Amino acid sequence: MDILYKVFIDPFMQMGGAPDLLVQTLWEGLVAGMLYALIALGFVLIFKASGVFNFAQGIMVVFAALTLVGIYDLLRQWGVPSGWLAAYLALALSLVVMFGLAFAVERVMLRPLVNQPDIILFMATFGLTYFLIGFGEFVFGGNPKRMIAGELNLPSGAVEFKMAGGFVSMQKIDIAAVLIVSVMVGALSFFFQRTRIGRALRAVADSHKAALSVGISLNQIWVIVWFAAGVVALTTGIMWGARSEVSFSLQIIALKALPVLILGGFTSIPGAIVGGLIIGVGEKIGEFYWGPLLGSGIESWLAYVIALLFLLYRPQGLFGEKIIERI
Amino acid sequence: MLYREAGQFKTSYVADQAIFPIRQDRIGLAVILIAAFVGVPLFGSDFFISAVMVPLLVFSLAAIGLNILTGYTGLLSLGTGGFMGVGAFACYKLTTVFPDVNIIIWVLVSGFFSCGIGILFGLPSLRIKGFYLAVATLSAQFFLDWAFVRIPWLVNNNTSGAIEVPTRTLLGIPVTGPTAQPEVRYLVILSVVTLLTVIASNLVHGRIGRSWMAVRDMDLAAELMGIRLYRTKLLAFAVSSYYCGVAGALMVFFWYGSAEPAVFGIDQSFFILFMVIIGGLGSLVGSFFGAALIYGMPIILKGVVAMVGLQITPATVEHLTFMTVGALIILFLIIEPAGLARLWQIGKQKLRVWPFPY
Helix, strand or coil: CHHHHHHHHHHHHHHHHCHHHHHHHHHHHHHHHHHHHHHHHHHHHHHHHHCCCCCCHHHHHHHHHHHHHHHHHHHHHCCCCCCHHHHHHHHHHHHHHHHHHHHHHHHHHHCCCCCCCHHHHHHHHHHHHHHHHHHHHHHHCCCCECCCCCCCCCCCCEEEEEECCEEEEEEHHHHHHHHHHHHHHHHHHHHHHHCHHHHHHHHHHHCHHHHHHCCCCHHHHHHHHHHHHHHHHHHHHHHHHHHCCECHHHHHHHHHHHHHHHHHCCCCHHHHHHHHHHHHHHHHHHHHHHHHHHCCCCHHHHHHHHHHHHHHHCCCCCCCCCCCCCC | CCCCCCCCCCCCHHHHCCCCCCHHHHHHHHHHHHHHHHHHHHHCCHHHHHHHHHHHHHHHHHHHHHHHHHHHCCCCCCCHHHHHHHHHHHHHHHHHHCCCCCHHHHHHHHHHHHHHHHHHHHHHHHCCCHHHHHHHHHHHHHHHHHHHHHCHHHHCCCCCCCEECCCCEECCEECCCCCCCHHHHHHHHHHHHHHHHHHHHHHHHCHHHHHHHHHHHCHHHHHHCCCCHHHHHHHHHHHHHHHHHHHHHHHHHHHHCEECHHHHCHHHHHHHHHHHHHHCCCCHHHHHHHHHHHHHHHHHHHHHHHHHCCCCCHHHHHHHHHHHHHHHHHHHHHHCCCCHHHHHHHHHHHHHHCCCCC
């Protein structure tokens, strides 16, 4: 009976007893979820348009952030005064680098491997991951770096709200992150739904062959998609970097994005967002209220179990396209 | 010229269906086995045996296990490291609770524990397919990772939280622990790996293997043909995790000597998956090739760097190794997506008709 009480009643008593803690936990879950969703978004973009399960998205985040910081340092060495000018110049140059990466990936990796089974392309992105880890460390060094958040005019500090006899504190950078993510998702949706290229992207996602037959260049589309994923990676890198620091341990969070992906479905942008929020909130709430029962640290696998339970009811994820099988 | 089946006539179906129908293949296999069982222990240096051959065999066994699941049944799994860990921890518990029973028996029994865990995490595989299943198996990996660290009972509540392998003997000779000779450990591993490879070969060439491959090629069609999907998939999970579990137990008891839970992490799972894909999905010999390539590549690269004598720091060597390994993986996939096993097949075919290819 005691264990039943601890599992089913006690956590809710705690929630009711200290609503400010509950709100704080929910907020932290929400922010973490937003950032998971950002990585998942990069996966979804590429999976939708080319059917490639891009394992390298996590390392692309690190690589993008490192590039930004590295270029900023370089610019300062060349005499550009440090501050917002150098920061935004570095941002623009990082975008160019990400475009170069997208172009190279399409040319070197995707084009020769066209029409191969999914698992081979998946494996190729592993190769890309290793390459980028080695390349990134070779060029920028393996030490953690400070993200140039202040120079990019991102706010810092915290806001506190009074609530039910306690305080809820929100980091300003988190609020900014939520805003930026919302704007970006809106922009991406607009891009996909309303523009000519967006329509071409959706056509490619539906069927490579049919898209080719109406004159859409697959290669061009792939470069665009990988570049879009690179932009998402850069944004993710800035946000995560501003919260902690830029280091290769960031790529671990990419693994956190996988349950978000299967929860939301591999092919759905809203799915990535909703999945991210469910996982982020579920993980934090679970860790905070139920974690002590199991000796804490359950954050590492709870997300996967949540996703697995959802999958048992909907094998294609919450928003994924219905899987139709034919003989 | 030497490698040709001309003049070798078969008079029975059994002979015709043999796994090695060509006499030269059988001779070649016998030579390899003799070299492995006699040549390596006699002439190999301690370093060669314990740092090259032993890891190679362990990884090959784990790769065979994953290949049964991913290559033969088409179920992508990222939980290999976790299943290996279950085998290792089970073996440790068994041998500390019952120290009088021979360690090799416990190594083989410990596989059944990981087999049970494998079946448990294989249960969703009927509904979930493809990459969704891969991510679902990641939950096994992370859950087991967590369990190895958080449940001190698994390591008998010792303070280090790591498996410390006790000394166990076979016919009076120590086979595990710090006093065991590399040759002895190597021979034990080689025997287990050989035995399990023969069993795996018989499994995949028989009725069970065919039903696995039917499920891989198209599970709906296989179901319509009367293959019971659930049983077949779960059997694949069971056999695969058994092999991984035994590989994990061998790895800790006969190679590492002591192991922290971290060695069964997600990296290990990916590592084994690389071996399977680079070696060739659905090929036993490919598992050995893949293990040799993926395990050997960094060693060889480091050797090359040392030989060239470049004046660079170890950190740079590490980075360059990462870059080269990544580039080589992509290169191998572009050259031959079906893996090294296919290259081997093509090579043999070329050899059969050499020097007149038409």
